[in-house]
Amino acid sequence: xxxxxxxxxxxxDEITISVTGRSTGRxxxxxxWFVADEDKVYLVPIYGSDSNWYRNIVATPRLQLTADGAxxxxxxxxxxxxxxxxxxxxxxxxxxxxxQIESYYPKTDAAVEVIVPR
Numbered sequence: 001x002x003x004x005x006x007x008x009x010x011x012x013d014e015i016t017i018s019v020t021g022r023s024t025g026r027x028x029x030x031x032x033w034f035v036a037d038e039d040k041v042y043l044v045p046i047y048g049s050d051s052n053w054y055r056n057i058v059a060t061p062r063l064q065l066t067a068d069g070a071x072x073x074x075x076x077x078x079x080x081x082x083x084x085x086x087x088x089x090x091x092x093x094x095x096x097x098x099x100q101i102e103s104y105y106p107k108t109d110a111a112v113e114v115i116v117p118r
Contacts, residue, residue, distance in 0.1 A: 008067035009036050016066040022059035035091040041114045042088045048107030072116055079111040
């Protein structure tokens, strides 16, 4: 991962993603939790496959990730395979705690994998 972005990820539990609205074409930004694994960042939409930002990534996979002022552009890949989604959700549980994930993520049927460009 790029040095400054990686360093920024290490110092925070929340990043901002910017996606293209599938209907409006406008940039939409929102804070999200994440799990980093080597050159990948994983995201879980709060309302699973019903989340608007997830649907926007399915329609237009390009997005920006911002952590502590460091921004990278990348492509998000939707994950719908239940086994892979649960692996990502388990990583979220390990990072943020089971109670937090159960409380904030009522539907866990989707995730997104982002390979951060070097």
